Amino acid sequence: KAGVTQTPRYLIKTRGQQVTLSCSPISGHRSVSWYQQTPGQGLQFLFEYFSETQRNKGNFPGRFSGRQFSNSRSEMNVSTLELGDSALYLCASSPQTGGRETQYFGPGTRLLVL
Amino acid sequence: GQNIDQPTEMTATEGAIVQINCTYQTSGFNGLFWYQQHAGEAPTFLSYNVLDGLEEKGRFSSFLSRSKGYSYLLLKELQMKDSASYLCAVRDLLSGGSYIPTFGRGTSLIVHP
Numbered sequence: 001k002a003g004v005t006q007t008p009r010y011l012i013k014t015r016g017q018q019v020t021l022s023c024s025p026i027s028g029h030r031s032v033s034w035y036q037q038t039p040g041q042g043l044q045f046l047f048e049y050f051s052e053t054q055r056n057k058g059n060f061p062g063r064f065s066g067r068q069f070s071n072s073r074s075e076m077n078v079s080t081l082e083l084g085d086s087a088l089y090l091c092a093s094s095p096q097t098g099g100r101e102t103q104y105f106g107p108g109t110r111l112l113v114l
Numbered sequence: 115g116q117n118i119d120q121p122t123e124m125t126a127t128e129g130a131i132v133q134i135n136c137t138y139q140t141s142g143f144n145g146l147f148w149y150q151q152h153a154g155e156a157p158t159f160l161s162y163n164v165l166d167g168l169e170e171k172g173r174f175s176s177f178l179s180r181s182k183g184y185s186y187l188l189l190k191e192l193q194m195k196d197s198a199s200y201l202c203a204v205r206d207l208l209s210g211g212s213y214i215p216t217f218g219r220g221t222s223l224i225v226h227p
Binding site: 033042043044045055056057058090102103104105106107108 | 155156157158162201203215219220
């Protein structure tokens with residue numbers, strides 16, 4: 001079974017631009033969570049989508065948004081990019097939401113904002 | 115909100131045992147996870163605890179005490195490949211049924227010969 005895939009793997013943008021990242025979960029997984037990882041703040045939860053609905057949301061500004069499609073693929077959008085948005089963005093999928101479901105992480109998208 | 119503390123760095127010798135501690139403060143505890151993350155790679159799941167006690171899985175074990183807000187990850191028979199960052203994460207159940215997972219900064223474990 002193929003793992004979680006994320007595209008693109010690397011991205012360079014400038015301040016003020018917007019960016020869309022994509023995540024394809026493991027086949028059969030309906031939950032997709034997004035995280036931001038930086039050296040200073042560590043791994044921080046952005047939001048989780050399950051069955052095309054946002055179920056949980058972390059403490060990030062409204063510039064960060066996402067959506068999930070009927071095939072469970074998910075996209076994350078960041079508008080009006082700031083230098084501080086430079087980070088590794090990880091998505092993780094699991095069969096269900098909540099419980100002791102193991103999350104499987106993708107390789108991440110490394111975003112650099114200049 | 116949540117506060118999760120774990121040591122920044124630990125070193126150990128190949129073949130030895132190491133214990134990585136994690137303390138947390140949360141208002142609606144709904145499970146604690148441990149992940150391993152090698153440099154430049156994504157985190158991989160190691161363990162999940164929601165009840166007090168010890169969960170053993172091969173060379174790795176995880177312990178939880180909810181009353182003390184404390185967990186540890188025990189790694190036995192250390193191997194060089196165990197050199198990685200170990201992340202403690204707590205899931206906090208909020209009113210309304212939603213939950214927020216919060217991660218510690220991670221403990222960088224260095225295993226030397």
